[in-house]
């Protein structure tokens with residue numbers, strides 16, 4: 001559905017993305033992860049044609065998106081930093097969106113306004129940070145765009161509103177499948193939404209894999225150092241904490257049933273590693289890419 005080839009982006013002398021290539025499939029939910037300043041918003045803004053690229057291709061359904069109205073009516077990007085037009089009433093923003101997005105659903109927008117108990121007569125720039133975010137969420141959901149991008153959709157939202165959004169999104173994509181990209185730092189909250197994860201690092205795509213595949217390879221082992229050490233020899237350790245004679249080891253390696261049994265026989269506890277922790281350790285350790 002979306003094909004990015006050899007994408008480069010610099011701001012002046014600062015290189016942000018280098019020869020980035022990426023393909024996204026239709027009707028999947030992708031999580032875009034990366035440390036602060038790695039280039040997530042830059043990449044998403046290029047996909048949505050909100051900023052220009054330095055070089056490379058970005059094609060949606062085979063058509064270059066750059067200044068292409070036909071491609072753009074299928075892309076909705078909800079940004080973390082405002083929506084571009086600030087000094088107008090929220091209901092006007094929704095009226096503009098109705099014209100802009102090909103698959104906009106007015107009834108669904110009205111339903112969402114009620115769900116969030118929202119007053120659309122207020123001016124956008126007079127709203128609290130959390131309520132500005134909610135305007136973006138309603139835009140993104142009601143656009144029903146073939147490619148919908150949420151860049152930090154949880155900014156300023158309380159937990160109740162965040163979970164309301166996740167549930168609404170899950171329910172809506174069941175009935176109206178579409179491709180969603182969510183960039184977030186609250187990874188564990190949205191792990192069950194993601195089908196695939198894309199991790200940006202060092203100006204490019206560092207990992208792109210199914211969530212289940214990643215999680216199946218990530219474990220914490222807890223036990224006596226002398227019992228763990230011989231079993232993990234040669235395997236990829238991405239984290240280690242010592243507590244007296246015990247250790248907790250973060251392992252990035254698909255364990256066989258036999259290996260798991262051997263660990264248990266040696267009184268070593270095995271527990272799954274949450275995606276957020278895996279992300280932190282992987283983006284701290286540059287040597288593990290080869291492990292994938």
Ligand SMILES: Nc1ncnc2c1ncn2[C@@H]1O[C@H](COP(=O)(O)OP(=O)(O)OP(=O)(O)O)[C@@H](O)[C@H]1O
Nearest residue numbers: 011012014016034035036037038039040041042043
């Ligand atoms: N308009 C701009 N002019 C100059 N540099 C910029 C501009 N926008 C972004 N940058 C720089 O590009 C790099 C990537 O920024 P970007 O906002 O894409 O990162 P990010 O991964 O979204 O970060 P975060 O997780 O903190 O939101 C940063 O070093 C940032 O300072």
